[in-house]
Amino acid sequence: SDLYRVDGWGAPYFSVNTNGYISVKPHGTDTLPHQEIDLLKVVKKASDPKNLGGLGLHLPLVVRFPDVLKNRLESLQSAFDMAVDSNGYEAHYQGVYPVKCNQDRFVVEDIVKFGSPYRFGLEAGSKPELLLAMSCLSKGSPDALLVCNGFKDTEYISLALVARKLLLNTVIVLEQEEELDLVIDISRKMAVRPVIGLRAKLRTKHSGHFGSTSGEKGKFGLTTTQILRVVKKLDESGMLDCLQLLHFHIGSQIPSTALLADGVGEATQIYTELVRLGAGMKFIDCGGGLGIDYDGTKSCDSDVSVGYGIQEYASTVVQAVQFVCDRKAVKHPVICSESGRAIVSHHSILIFEAVSASTTCHVTPQLSSGGLQTLAETLNEDARADYRNLSAAAVRGEYDTCLLYSDQLKQRCVEQFKEGSLDIEQLAAVDSICDLVAKAIGVADPVRIYHVNLSVFTSIPDFWAFGQLFPIVPIHRLDEKPVMRGILSDLTCDSDGKVDKFIGGESSMPLHELGGDNGGGYYLGMFLGGAYEEALGGLHNLFGGPSVVRVLQSDSPHSFAVTRSVPGPSCADVLRAMQHEPELMFETLKHRAEECIEQEEDDKGLDFASLTDSLAQSFHNMPYLVAPSSCCFT
Ligand code: PLP
Numbered sequence: 001s002d003l004y005r006v007d008g009w010g011a012p013y014f015s016v017n018t019n020g021y022i023s024v025k026p027h028g029t030d031t032l033p034h035q036e037i038d039l040l041k042v043v044k045k046a047s048d049p050k051n052l053g054g055l056g057l058h059l060p061l062v063v064r065f066p067d068v069l070k071n072r073l074e075s076l077q078s079a080f081d082m083a084v085d086s087n088g089y090e091a092h093y094q095g096v097y098p099v100k101c102n103q104d105r106f107v108v109e110d111i112v113k114f115g116s117p118y119r120f121g122l123e124a125g126s127k128p129e130l131l132l133a134m135s136c137l138s139k140g141s142p143d144a145l146l147v148c149n150g151f152k153d154t155e156y157i158s159l160a161l162v163a164r165k166l167l168l169n170t171v172i173v174l175e176q177e178e179e180l181d182l183v184i185d186i187s188r189k190m191a192v193r194p195v196i197g198l199r200a201k202l203r204t205k206h207s208g209h210f211g212s213t214s215g216e217k218g219k220f221g222l223t224t225t226q227i228l229r230v231v232k233k234l235d236e237s238g239m240l241d242c243l244q245l246l247h248f249h250i251g252s253q254i255p256s257t258a259l260l261a262d263g264v265g266e267a268t269q270i271y272t273e274l275v276r277l278g279a280g281m282k283f284i285d286c287g288g289g290l291g292i293d294y295d296g297t298k299s300c301d302s303d304v305s306v307g308y309g310i311q312e313y314a315s316t317v318v319q320a321v322q323f324v325c326d327r328k329a330v331k332h333p334v335i336c337s338e339s340g341r342a343i344v345s346h347h348s349i350l351i352f353e354a355v356s357a358s359t360t361c362h363v364t365p366q367l368s369s370g371g372l373q374t375l376a377e378t379l380n381e382d383a384r385a386d387y388r389n390l391s392a393a394a395v396r397g398e399y400d401t402c403l404l405y406s407d408q409l410k411q412r413c414v415e416q417f418k419e420g421s422l423d424i425e426q427l428a429a430v431d432s433i434c435d436l437v438a439k440a441i442g443v444a445d446p447v448r449i450y451h452v453n454l455s456v457f458t459s460i461p462d463f464w465a466f467g468q469l470f471p472i473v474p475i476h477r478l479d480e481k482p483v484m485r486g487i488l489s490d491l492t493c494d495s496d497g498k499v500d501k502f503i504g505g506e507s508s509m510p511l512h513e514l515g516g517d518n519g520g521g522y523y524l525g526m527f528l529g530g531a532y533e534e535a536l537g538g539l540h541n542l543f544g545g546p547s548v549v550r551v552l553q554s555d556s557p558h559s560f561a562v563t564r565s566v567p568g569p570s571c572a573d574v575l576r577a578m579q580h581e582p583e584l585m586f587e588t589l590k591h592r593a594e595e596c597i598e599q600e601e602d603d604k605g606l607d608f609a610s611l612t613d614s615l616a617q618s619f620h621n622m623p624y625l626v627a628p629s630s631c632c633f634t
Helices: 006-010 039-047 066-087 105-118 127-137 154-165 179-189 209-213 224-236 257-276 310-327 341-347 369-378 381-396 399-419 424-440 461-466 571-577 582-599 608-620 628-633
Strands: 014-016 022-024 061-064 096-098 121-124 145-148 169-174 196-199 243-247 283-285 334-336 348-357 447-452 472-474 484-489 509-511 522-526 547-553 560-566
Touching: 006 014, 022 039, 039 061, 039 348, 039 522, 039 547, 039 560, 066 105, 066 310, 066 341, 066 547, 096 105, 096 145, 105 121, 105 127, 105 341, 121 127, 127 145, 127 154, 145 154, 154 169, 154 179, 169 179, 169 243, 179 224, 196 224, 224 243, 224 257, 243 257, 257 283, 257 310, 310 334, 341 348, 348 484, 369 424, 381 399, 381 424, 399 424, 571 582, 571 608, 582 608
Parallel strands: 061 547, 096 121, 121 145, 145 169, 169 196, 196 243, 243 283, 283 334, 447 484
Antiparallel strands: 014 022, 061 348, 348 447, 348 522, 472 522, 484 509, 547 560
């Protein structure tokens, strides 16, 4: 487990068991030993064609653990409850989940259900997100907040006001000054008294990748001058009591509690000023930013780690708000946070399979000894000299000289190949000779390319976009020392479709040889990717999303239940997403099959029924590879 630092980033939900498998503890530290779930068993069960009503889901596969989600939400709530109690803070914490982190219906419904006892609400940033938040919160606590962020037009604001009419506790947060006129006009027309929040642009700036939304030049929020204009206009409209919430967002992955305290302190000063100016202030909403320790180092110097835990985060927020309010003798506001990453990251794991690995180190020259003799004669004089020098240096064990002559020899042979004086077998033989020499003297590139049944663009978009690192680990064979190092290359025809940076700053990761574990597959998991990755992923090369299963720990010891399983999109589904019409495409191809059969002169064995059957099947299939090792599941 040390090799992959599972204890660092995985605790308290993931660990390596004595059999060398990744084990999931769905209730975190409260998980009893018999409640642990073996991840490989879940994968095998979900992909076995005999199970799940004959679905036999294809990989890649997202495995969701709603119990982990519940534990995250409850840990956040209890951290704030504890901070409120221990500091004598005189109001409560009431979080919202920003649905943009993962809009999956069952994730949002679970959060509303688990959060209902704590008045946990939702945050939306667009019209469709608002619609889903309204519908989900209709089944939640009546006091839960529905925070409306993002760019707003007439339709968005009207919808938010409809939500208020439906008695959802809706707050329209002004992100742009222009939105205020719309809110005033539309709320008058609709005869509904809005609850308004405003997003302040703080001066406090978070300098990491995720801090670009913070500081004076941030994309969103109102400057101090704009805040004052909003207050004046609301006052003139007799609506200053409607302004009840102050929102700010320092950026995701806030690296340290020092920066957090600084930002919250500045925001609370603005809050107390709004109170002084007569606004009906009740809530301070600290936005997102509660970070995840992706590499388990607890360091505040990188985007992949943070130097605090949930409890330190909550205590810092509560103390910073309290300190400023007490100095200004202002009533303590209800504290809200929009923690997304921290709630959903752990609950889902992306499982994929390595289907092959490059084998450049084991090549043998494809020429007979006669062929090698001819090769030596075909080489021009310079190349022949390089060949002789390479052999001599190899015998003497001179590494650098070997490398020099090997490079030179290869270059000269490529030139000869381009001229047409060397044939393809001879060129391959030269490559093999150079590889063999490199291996013999210990300078062979030990890094293999493992081809994985995955699209990095669809499933790990943040890695492709800006190098966000996630822990990636084989989910079995962890009791066996990996003897290889490798990078992961995906199925897309794109050189960016690879993972070649790993936690710990490594440019390759330790991997096992394929074909172990009784010839079964080699399964890897990407962990902590439950936030953002699913919604951001695209359709590059028309690879759609993975299959998904939802797994609950069941009552009998060491067992689990798959409570929902959804196959990934078919080829027809992804084609439809790009405006193609699979039904018409099928008709076109069927027609073509008819024509080909009519024109058939000799009997080429063309059979209309089997041609159209296999075409129909192809539209129905998933774009990913059918795992070659899937037979080992039975
Ligand atoms: N709220 C706002 C306004 C955001 O922009 C974001 C994300 O950047 C979040 C909440 C969620 O942040 P996090 O996932 O870091 O908790």
